Amino acid sequence: MSNTGKRLDTFLLSISLSFVVAIVAGLTVFPDKGNEIANYLFSTFNTIFGTPVLVLVFGSVIFLAALGLSKYGNIRLGEGKPEYSTFAWVSMMICAGLGSATVxxxxxxxxxxxxxxxxxxxxxxxxxxxxxxxxxxxxxxxSAWAAYCIVSLPVAYHFHVRKNPGLSLSAVCTAIRGNKPITPLWRAISRVIDVIFIFTIFGALSITLGVSVPMVSEILSSLIGIEPTFNVNLVLILIISAFFSLSSYVGIQKGMARISSMNTYLAIGFCIAVFLIGPTMFIAKSTVNGLGIMLQDFVRMSLYTDPVENGGFPEGWTIFYWLYWITYTPFVSIFVTKISKGRSIRGVITNMLLSGSAGCFFFFGILGGLSQSANVNGLVDVAGLVASGEGNQAIVQVMNSLPFSAIFIVLFALVSVLFLATTLDSAAFTMAATSTKGLKENEEPSPMLRLFWCVMLAAVPLAMMFIDAPLNTIKTCAIVTSIPLMFIIGYMVYGFIKWMREDFALTSGEDILRQSRVAADAVPAE
Structure with a gap:
């Protein structure tokens, strides 16, 4: 697999960074006004697009289930055997899509x-x-994994089946247009798409860093008895940055794949230890009971709008979450595309929706059950601490309620750091791919370009923390940009369906499966 550093999109690089710096500077100079504008836009967009977002995400689950069961599910994404084992593949998807804020x-x-x-x-x-x-x-x-998958499939089909050059959202949208001439207007639209893509990555990762770094800092500080100051956060970010920068520089196979697998094993081991040493029966019963309620009321929860009372729960949580997932979809989709060569469409759908969800159910069920048990039994007032804005302190106290708490705290911090490193690693790769013109299937972006984006992904949030820029406003801005992303995603899904019909509408399911098996045995061209 070759590297390429000769087609750097310097215009996109410069305009994207200028845009990000201008936004951060503006929010620093005019924090109150910036916050007011961002909140107004979010409230307005939430009111207008909130209900459609619920319908579209629910529709994505249904569409993907139908697609996976149809003959089109047999379509193979590229030639040859899969490059990664199923465990490594799923681990990378989960680690890229979640981040340490998950903890x-x-x-x-x-x-x-x-x-x-x-x-x-x-x-x-x-x-x-x-x-x-x-x-x-x-x-x-x-639903969360459906939001990722509905974007990943058009990008993967564009790159591995249609063999179109360019691993970016604008490249997919351009390919959908077919043989139509590239007008100045379309070039401008393509630039806007890529700038939105890069800004949403910075915004989404600012959310992750804004939540996870202070959390890990406070937990480690409680263990060694120091105050969680900015300097502690700085050291922590520098350590994480060095870790994921090295991983990104050496490439996916030697870096991300190994770290993701290691992190997955560590997270599984951590959760099993919590399950066995903690309130085992409560965790098991709470998780199973929660799954039962969720599955029984899935349609109601998916489409709950609270029209009479307007209490704000759908807007503040479900709609916010779906928009939050959408801000992550561009970089997750590109990363999933790169690691899914040789997989079938059905395999991608199955592992993203089922394996991804199962991983989250396992993780959230055990850690959430531990936390809830501590609250129920009066060991830690988790609900009260969360209500007073002291969620990190609640985590510290819950961890300290376990036997051998110091060991669990160290493991918890390590899992959090690895989750953050793998998310930043995958983000740096996708940003490097987007800023490389005409990237082909067997090429990777330049290691130095990946390293550059690693530095930027660490430097921008760190600068915002140093100057005390309003991270909540950055978060709100990122969520606002998910609205235009929805229209871009809609166009990509339209193109994806059109491509499948053009390529396979007249082909039987048996023939598609036969072609898929031939492709699996083929030696991909270098």
Whole structure:
């Protein structure tokens, strides 16, 4: 697999970074005004697009299930055997798509729903506890992974089946246009698409860093007895940056694949230890009960809009989460495309929706069950700490309630750091791929370009923390950009369906499967 560094898109590189720096500078100079504008835009877009977002994400689950069961599910994405084992492949997808903020929400999210439950449930009740677990699993389950998968498939089909050059959203959209001339207007639209893509990555990772770095810092500080200051955060970010920069530089096979597999084994081991040493029966019963409620009420939870009371739960949580997932979809889709060569469409759908969701159910069920048990038994007032904005302190106290708490805290911090490193690693790869013109199937972006984006992904959030820029406003801006992304995604899905019909509408399922088997045995061209 060759590297390429000769087709660097310097215009995109410069305009994207200028845009990001201008936004950060503007928010630093005018924080209150910037926050006001961002919140106004988010509120307006949420009101207008909130209900359609619920319908579209729910529709994505149905569409992907139907596609996976159809003859088109047999289509193979590229020639040759898969480049990675199924375990490594799934591990990379999960690590790229989740990030270390996942660890924070695994411990605390149920408490937010317990304090202000939806669906007419009263706070402080047994039903509030149970619904808190169910919604926690719902927001990190099938719908979230469907949002990732619905974007990954058009990009993968464009790159591996159609063999179109360019691994970026604008390249996919350009290929969908077919033989239409590339006008100045379309060139401008393509630039806007790529700038939105790069800004949403910075925004999404600012959310992740803004949540996870202070969390890990506070937890480690509690262990060694120091204050979680900016300097502690700085050292932590520098360590993480060096780690994921080295991983990104050496490439996916030697870096990301190994780190993701190691992190997955470590996370599984950590959760099993918590399950066995912690309140085992409560965790098991709470997880199974939450899954039952979530599966039974999946349609209702997916389409819940609260039209009469307008209590704000759908807007503040479900709609926000779906838009949050959408901000991650561009870079996750490109990364999934790169690691999914040799897989079938059905295999991608199955492993993203089922394996990805199962990993989240396992992780959230065990850690959420531990946290909830501590609250139920009066060991830690998790709900009260979360309500007062002290979620990190709640995690520290819950971890300290376990035997051998120091060991668990170290393992917890290590899992968090590895989750963050793998997310940043995959993001740096996709940004390098987007800023490389005409990247082909058997090429990778330049290692130095990947290293450059690693530095930028660490430097921008770090600069914002140093100047005390409003991270919440950056987060809101990133979520706002997910609205135009929805239209881009819609166009990509339209093109994907059109391509499949053009290529395979007249081909039987048996013939598609036969072609897929031949492709699996073929030696891909270098």
């Amino acid at each position: 924070y929400w695994a411990f605390t999210e149920w408490a937010y729903y317990f304090n202000a439950p939806p669906l007419g449930v009263q706070t402080g009740t047994t039903a509030a506890y149970e619904l808190g677990t169910a919604y926690n699993l719902f927001h990190w389950g099938f």
